[in-house]
Amino acid sequence: MSDRLTLEELAVLMKTAGITVDPTEMARRPDSAFDEYGLDSLGLLGIVGELATASPNIMPFLVPPYDSTSTPTVFVNVRIG
Amino acid sequence: MTSRTVITGIGVIAPNGVGAGAFWKATQSGLSVLDRVTRAGCEHLPLRVAGEVRGFDPGAMVEDRFLVQTDRFTHHALAAADLALEDARLGRADYEGDPFSFGVVTAAGSGGGEFGQRELQHLWEQGPRFVGPYQSIAWFYAASTGQISIRRGLKGPCGVVCSDEAGGLDAFALAVRAIRQGSRAMLVGATEAPLAPYSIVCQLEYEGLSTSDDPERAYRPFTDKACGFVPAEGGAMFVVEDEEEAGRRGATVRAVLAGHAATFTGTRRRDAAGEGLAHAIRGALREADCAPEEIDVVFADALGTPEADAAEAAALTAALGAYGRKVPVTAPKSGTGRAYCAAPALDTAAAILALEHGVVPPTPNVYDVCHDLDVVTGSARPAELRTALVLSRGRMGSNSALVLRKGASANE
Numbered sequence A: 001m002s003d004r005l006t007l008e009e010l011a012v013l014m015k016t017a018g019i020t021v022d023p024t025e026m027a028r029r030p031d032s033a034f035d036e037y038g039l040d041s042l043g044l045l046g047i048v049g050e051l052a053t054a055s056p057n058i059m060p061f062l063v064p065p066y067d068s069t070s071t072p073t074v075f076v077n078v079r080i081g
Numbered sequence B: 001m002t003s004r005t006v007i008t009g010i011g012v013i014a015p016n017g018v019g020a021g022a023f024w025k026a027t028q029s030g031l032s033v034l035d036r037v038t039r040a041g042c043e044h045l046p047l048r049v050a051g052e053v054r055g056f057d058p059g060a061m062v063e064d065r066f067l068v069q070t071d072r073f074t075h076h077a078l079a080a081a082d083l084a085l086e087d088a089r090l091g092r093a094d095y096e097g098d099p100f101s102f103g104v105v106t107a108a109g110s111g112g113g114e115f116g117q118r119e120l121q122h123l124w125e126q127g128p129r130f131v132g133p134y135q136s137i138a139w140f141y142a143a144s145t146g147q148i149s150i151r152r153g154l155k156g157p158c159g160v161v162c163s164d165e166a167g168g169l170d171a172f173a174l175a176v177r178a179i180r181q182g183s184r185a186m187l188v189g190a191t192e193a194p195l196a197p198y199s200i201v202c203q204l205e206y207e208g209l210s211t212s213d214d215p216e217r218a219y220r221p222f223t224d225k226a227c228g229f230v231p232a233e234g235g236a237m238f239v240v241e242d243e244e245e246a247g248r249r250g251a252t253v254r255a256v257l258a259g260h261a262a263t264f265t266g267t268r269r270r271d272a273a274g275e276g277l278a279h280a281i282r283g284a285l286r287e288a289d290c291a292p293e294e295i296d297v298v299f300a301d302a303l304g305t306p307e308a309d310a311a312e313a314a315a316l317t318a319a320l321g322a323y324g325r326k327v328p329v330t331a332p333k334s335g336t337g338r339a340y341c342a343a344p345a346l347d348t349a350a351a352i353l354a355l356e357h358g359v360v361p362p363t364p365n366v367y368d369v370c371h372d373l374d375v376v377t378g379s380a381r382p383a384e385l386r387t388a389l390v391l392s393r394g395r396m397g398s399n400s401a402l403v404l405r406k407g408a409s410a411n412e
Helices: A007-015 A023-028 A041-054 A072-076 B020-029 B072-088 B113-125 B143-152 B167-180 B197-203 B243-248 B270-288 B306-325 B342-357 B407-411
Strands: B005-014 B102-107 B158-161 B185-192 B234-242 B255-264 B297-299 B328-330 B387-393 B398-406
Touching: A007 A023, A007 A041, A007 A072, A023 A072, B005 B020, B005 B072, B005 B167, B005 B243, B005 B342, B020 B342, B072 B143, B072 B185, B072 B234, B102 B143, B102 B167, B113 B197, B143 B158, B143 B185, B158 B167, B167 B185, B167 B234, B167 B255, B167 B342, B167 B387, B167 B398, B185 B342, B234 B243, B234 B342, B255 B270, B255 B342, B270 B306, B270 B387, B270 B398, B297 B342, B306 B387, B342 B387, B342 B398, B342 B407
Parallel strands: B102 B158, B102 B185, B297 B328, B297 B387
Antiparallel strands: B005 B234, B005 B255, B185 B234, B255 B398, B387 B398
């Protein structure tokens, strides 16, 4: 895994939070926040946890804090490794 | 109080049926669904018989994003809340203009044991990184109230009663108070899911837990064969409204919440619990302005131990006088199990349906009553029912009574 996610990889991870979303939709709506897709702060924490479990190179503290403006596109562009 | 508080919607997830219709059909028939425990990981435990909810598919009623972050007891609550709202014909359009006028109160005694056990197993088998973040909320008794309010966008008064089995009745009192203070509607009720291995182990020291392996003999309250109670899962949620508000939107009044009272008599004090229950009955009758003879049916707590059953019989006589020996008494939970806080919620649903149908449902598996009570056994008993009394006692000493009036009288 690279130190940046793709929207496709993020969509797979969002499934673990019970959220089904098409990555092309996330690409088409770059300003849409996670909560518009139904993902809350604990859900994002779970995704970061999944990433950290999958790769010891992932640094969870590099993920910006969840707030109402957090978006998938910003998330995948953060270097978390 | 200038207006009465009424129930306009019922949602049931019970061992003997999903939905109020299926629940009532099974309840009035006296069908017992107690059976051997089949949940994974419970095979070696001394609890052999329980009331499992087997006809419920959470995925068919609740979205994935809520399922993954909640325990089975909250799945029951979310689904029962949907059924209650549907029954009340109360949709988001009715309250989204004023979401602060609609709140939620639930009661829970077991919490999210199944979810918690799974995450604890992850912790010990794989390490802390494998514990999901929803562990922080899913096990907690408040989860159902929180998730219902989030999912439905309800921003009014929200609360959770964690006071013992009787909390299932006390939740109604909190809802009535919220209505009196200006809320238009409340979702209220209780659900439980105490049949996971971790949850069952926690119950093994409970006074009165029946470890009989015979589904027909494991839970026979008010008989000389009484050997304790059988636990169960499921529960019921209700829509409660101010009567005038309900009338304005054309809702059908299913029942009137006429009176409630609660007492506390401490743990392992069944003698004192009888006195406490009698006091609660008197208080509920007083609030309902109801004479003892007006009670047409009693839905008993029916713990199922000789001492507790005797205390309940004595409480009825103490509170209702000689009429306490004549009033029809029933305990449908002997056919479904005792679902802790959800037991009085299911009894409330059964009481409302009994009032509507003019039928006292029987007490399954009970034939040889050894107390001076008119326990309805065998088959349902037709009767003109206007007022019902629902009783509940908690393992830790809570005692509550709720008086319900027939809904048809609400508009008289």
